[in-house]
Amino acid sequence: MNHTNGNCLYAHSGGVSAALNATAAGAIKAAQRSESIHDMLVPEYGLHGILNGEFYSTKDLDQAALDQMYCTPSSIFGTSRFKLPDPRVDQEPYIQILEVFKTYNIRSLLYHGGGDSQDTTNKFSQFFKMVDYPIQCIGLPKTIDNDLMVTDHCPGYGSTAKYIATSTLEAALDTKAMSRSSTKVFILEVMGRNAGWIAAASALARCDATSAPHLILVPERKKSADNILAGISLQLDKEGYCVIVVSEGFQLTDTISSDDSDTCSFGHKRLGGIGLELANLIQSSLKVKTRSANADYLQRAVGHCASAIDLDIAYHIGQRAVQCINDGLYDKMLIVKHLGYLPLKWKIETCPIDWVANHEKHLPDFFISDNGHDITPAFCEYALSLVQGxxxxxxxxxxxxxxxxxxxxxxxxxxxxx
Amino acid sequence: MNHTNGNCLYAHSGGVSAALNATAAGAIKAAQRSESIHDMLVPEYGLHGILNGEFYSTKDLDQAALDQMYCTPSSIFGTSRFKLPDPRVDQEPYIQILEVFKTYNIRSLLYHGGGDSQDTTNKFSQFFKMVDYPIQCIGLPKTIDNDLMVTDHCPGYGSTAKYIATSTLEAALDTKAMSRSSTKVFILEVMGRNAGWIAAASALARCDATSAPHLILVPERKKSADNILAGISLQLDKEGYCVIVVSEGFQLTDTISSDDSDTCSFGHKRLGGIGLELANLIQSSLKVKTRSANADYLQRAVGHCASAIDLDIAYHIGQRAVQCINDGLYDKMLIVKHLGYLPLKWKIETCPIDWVANHEKHLPDFFISDNGHDITPAFCEYALSLVQGxxxxxxxxxxxxxxxxxxxxxxxxxxxxx
Structure with a gap:
């Protein structure tokens, strides 16, 4: 083969998901078949490996390895959270990277991450244009937070949504079974600093066996403590138990924010989150036994609870990204467009990278109920489509x-x- | 059929598991076939339903219903944490229960729970003897804590062990992938007030892809903060990330216990646990980014992650309990005896109830490593046998x-x- 484009660099950036390696598997498979790519190189720990020229070769990985990669959560290669400076202000790291790219004959870049990461893809592209280094830069979407603009969902979100729905359902059955003589209120804190997509997915837990979750608290809607307590009391009167799912970024209007006096007895700053704060508030105010769980890193690399359609789309994102290289495209971001729900109909398109970089997509108003602590049937149809299989x-x-x-x-x- | 023994009451007591309903399905199926049982009655919310005469009939449940029951976690019927008084001191609730038993012609009792619950079975038996009410009382084992005496394991533990191992593995892959530029230490807090069986199960996460967990902290071994910090530093130097699994009941020798000043800004008593305390300690002392998850109620009703052998044994416990009724046995506790590991060879036996009631089985010394923060290969062989399928x-x-x-x-x- 005549590998006209040298090597292609495929890098992970930002937080992990269950679908990140499925995209890697798709991209690697396509690169192995591509006439324009000699080897797809993957840096160890993302930008860290790019800066230091530490790469894995993928051209000899066989189908069995790619099959196992497809189902493996997190990032096999490692990822990073480094932020690059504006190349118009500080070129130092870029000059280092340019040398690495020349040494390894890297002629195309697939950068796989969320909003901040696509800002990095954009900066790469800007810098390489400034120094006339010909390279195709393509952004690939991922984030369990589902908060990227333009794309109709982010690969990785469907699996985390499935995990959160399943966990909420099972914890609700636990709470319900014990509610006559033990815990009456259970709180699950999930990720989502500015957007409530993950918390919203807990609504998929509702079924014959439980009406939970009863309150879904998202960053898009602040609420007063009194309003929340009234909602809980109403549910306790009705069924004797109450399950609440709260985004880490949810805020009370009457803030109970941490301050410097908020330290443990060793004098260290406390790390506790909103779930624990709410549990304290509820137990003290309503005098009912309340427990809270914080899913934290249990909710990202959820390979054992992955959504089949989520990984399938993620794989095709990887394949399509290599197709973009083969087609000679520059400065594109891949996005997923939805054409129908239940079952999901979808296609992959491209848009300019800067449409996505540095923006966050919040839950739209039509996905949030009027009472501010629930989501709408339209959201359920959307999210249920993403957890299939x-x-x-x-x-x-x-x-x-x-x-x-x-x-x-x-x-x-x-x-x-x- | 001539149902010589009237109705049989089967009740859940104490915390839930993934295997509780599998035992119910086994018992109900056997009761439907038994010549001595007219109907197996199951109280709503355990002792609460017994006191109030609120029972479900199970004689007409078909195979499809029992199949679905088998796989359903938590307790379908509800359970309770009521503690009955000593019948030699206070007979009031027993007299109420006796009336209910007479009304419903209950002539046998299967009481399904942990150590505290078997104390209740024992009290029932004592009281009914005192008033000459003929009834067969049989205790059935369960608890995710695995801390019952005499039995070699408790149904429910295998599924929770599988969930904890899987979750530790996936969270470890997350931490490892991000460790160069983000979180370096991850802590998972699990249940276990006095015994470290659940935390110990996290050792099954170790594989090609991760060496985690690196510290397993159990109630059986107190440790100093300095000792723990030294262990973490060693692991950070070696691999750059560290995963810790800690039982809720683990204690530091230099205690950081909560006191009355330990309140949030609303003036409420804090609920945070040892995982959070350790995270605060590590982040402050070692200056590395540390996160913690608290699995709480996510780890009990783990139907989506259940162990096949765990549910199979649980089912047979239910069947065998009815056989005890058919055989005319009194005041027995069912236990599981292990005859071999990997694959597990097991049989169900009986012992006097008071051998089990009110005792707790801790991790034996030969399951805990000399350093006090790890477990031995012998434990892994034991636990791995319980998570199969x-x-x-x-x-x-x-x-x-x-x-x-x-x-x-x-x-x-x-x-x-x-």
Missing amino acids: EVKPMRKNSIPAYFSKHHLQKVQIEEHQL | EVKPMRKNSIPAYFSKHHLQKVQIEEHQL
Whole structure:
């Protein structure tokens, strides 16, 4: 083959999900078939590996490895949260990166991340134009937060939505069964600093067996403590138990924010979140036993609870990104467009990167109920479409057997030097 | 059929698990086939329903219902945490219960719960003997805490062990992938006030893809903050990330216990646990980004992550309990004996109830490593034997479709009166 475009760099950036490696598998498979790509190089720990020229070669990975990669959550290669400076102000890291790119003959870049990460893709593109280094820059969407603009959803969100719905359902059955003589209120705190997409997905738990969740508290709607307590009392009167799902970024109008006096007995600053604050408030005010869980990192790399359609779309994002390289496109962001729900009809399109970079998409008003602590049937139709189907990871001794980067080959510089 | 023994009461008591309803399904199926039982009655909310004569009839449940019940976590019927007084001191509630038992012609009792609950079974038996009411009392084991004496494991523990191992593995992959530029230490707080069985199960997460968990902190071993911090520093130097699993009942030797000044800004008593305390300690002392999750009620009703062998044994416990009734046994507790590991060889035996009541089984010394923050290969062989096989719950729209008690029939008194 004549690999006209040298090597392609595919990098992870920002937080992980269950679908990140499915996209990697799709991109690697397509790169292995591409006539314009010699090797798809993946940096160790994202931007960290780019700065230091630490890459994995993927051209020799076989189908069995890619199949295992597809089902493995988190990022096999590692990712990063570095923020690059504006290349018009500070070019130092970019000059370092340029040398690495030249050394490794990198002629195309697939940058896979959320809103902040696509700002980085954009900066790369700007810098390489300034120094006349010809390179195709393509952005790939992901984030469990589902808060990217333009795309109708973000790969990774469907799996986290499925996990949150399942966990809410099971914790609700627990709370309900115990409610006569033990815990009456259960609170689940989930991720989402500025957007309530993850908390909203808990509504999919509602079924014959439970009416939970009874309050869904999202950053898009502040509420007073009194208003929340009234809602809980109403539900306790009705069914004797109450399940609340709250975004980490939800705020009370009568703020109980942490201040410097908010330290533990060792004198250290406390880390506790809104779920715990609400539990304290409810237990003290309503005198009912209240418990809270904080899902934290249990909710991102949810391979054992992944959504089949989520991983399928993620895989095709990877394949399409390589197609963009093959087609000679520059400075594009891949997005998913929805054409119908239940079942989901979808297609992958492209848009300019700067449409997506640095913006956040909040829950639109028509997805939030008038009372401000519930979501609408329209949201359920949307979210239910994204959680369809199960994925069975390989298992060893009945525990998931995920892909290990020990199986990957680090690139030797000599091979790739021009 | 000649139902010589009238009705059999089967009741849930104490906390829930993924395997509680599997035992119910086994007991109900056997009762339907038993010549000595007319109907297996199940109280709503355990002792609460017993005191108030609120029972579900199960004689007409068909196989499809029992199949769905088998896979449904928590307690379909509801459970309770009431503690009965010593019948030699206070007979009031017992007299109320006796009237209910006579009204409903209850001639055998299967009481399904942990150590405290078997104390209740024992009290029932004592009282009924005192008043010459002939009734067979049989105790059935369950508790995710795995802390019952005599039995080699408790049904429900295997599923929670599988959930904790899977969650630790996935959160570890998350932490590892982000560790170069974000969180370096992750803490998972799990249940276990006096025994570390659940935390210990996290060791099953270790595999090719991660060496986590790196510290397992259990109530059986107090440790100093300095000792823990040294262990974390060592692991950070080695691999750049550290995952800790801690039992809620773990204690530091240099205690950071809550006191009355430990309130939030609303003046309410704080509810935060040891995971959060450790996170505060680590972040302040080692200056590394630390996050913590509290699994709380996410770890009990883990139907989506249930262990096949756990539910299978639970089902057979139910069947065997009815066999005890058929065989005319009195005052027995069912226990599981292990005859071999990987694969597990097991049988169900009986012992006197008072061998089990009010005792707690801690992790034995040979399951805990010399350093006090890890477990031994012998424990892994034991626990791995209990997590084998997956259970697929029915699904509706790809979310688990669990059994709802709306499908159950409440008992009409007339039918069952003598």
